[in-house]
Amino acid sequence: MADKEKYMIKVQGNLIEVSEDVYYAYFRMDRQERWQEEKKQGHDVVSYDALDNSETVGAEAIQDMNSPGMEELVIANELKERLHNIVAALPKPERELIQAIYFEDIPVSDYAKRVGLSHRGINKQRKRILSKLKMLLDIMGSF
Structure with missing residues (x-):
C-alpha cells in the first residue's frame, strides 16, 4: 500500500x-x-507610512484633492458674508421670501399659501429678487 x-x-x-x-x-x-x-x-x-518623519505623519503630507483648499474656503466665506449682507439690506418682504425659500427650505407653494399669494406670483417675485441680488453682488465686485 x-x-x-x-x-x-x-x-x-x-x-x-x-x-x-x-x-x-x-x-x-x-x-x-x-x-x-x-x-x-x-x-x-x-505607502503613506514611508513619508512619516519626526514632524509630520505621511498621510497628512498628501493633499486631499476632494476637500476644498484654504483659498477656496476663504473665497466661499467671503461670498457668503457678502450675500448675507445684501439679503439683510433687502426690503422686509423680499428678505422674508429669500430667507424662507433658500435658508429655511420652505417650498414655494407653502410660502405662497402662507402669504396669501399665488405660486406663480411668488415665483415672479423670487426671480426678480434673485436678479437684483446678482446685480448687487456684481456691483460689489468679484475677486
Whole structure:
C-alpha cells in the first residue's frame, strides 16, 4: 500500500502537517502576496507610512484633492458674508421670501399659501429678487 503524501507548511518556525486543500490555499495566498509586492515595486508605489518623519505623519503630507483648499474656503466665506449682507439690506418682504425659500427650505407653494399669494406670483417675485441680488453682488465686485 502506497504511503499517503504529507503536506507540511511552516508556521512560526515549526512544520505542521495540513490537508492538501489547506496546503495549496496557503501557497496560493503566499504567491498572491508576493505578486502584490512585486507589482508595487514595479510601479514605484510608496505607502503613506514611508513619508512619516519626526514632524509630520505621511498621510497628512498628501493633499486631499476632494476637500476644498484654504483659498477656496476663504473665497466661499467671503461670498457668503457678502450675500448675507445684501439679503439683510433687502426690503422686509423680499428678505422674508429669500430667507424662507433658500435658508429655511420652505417650498414655494407653502410660502405662497402662507402669504396669501399665488405660486406663480411668488415665483415672479423670487426671480426678480434673485436678479437684483446678482446685480448687487456684481456691483460689489468679484475677486
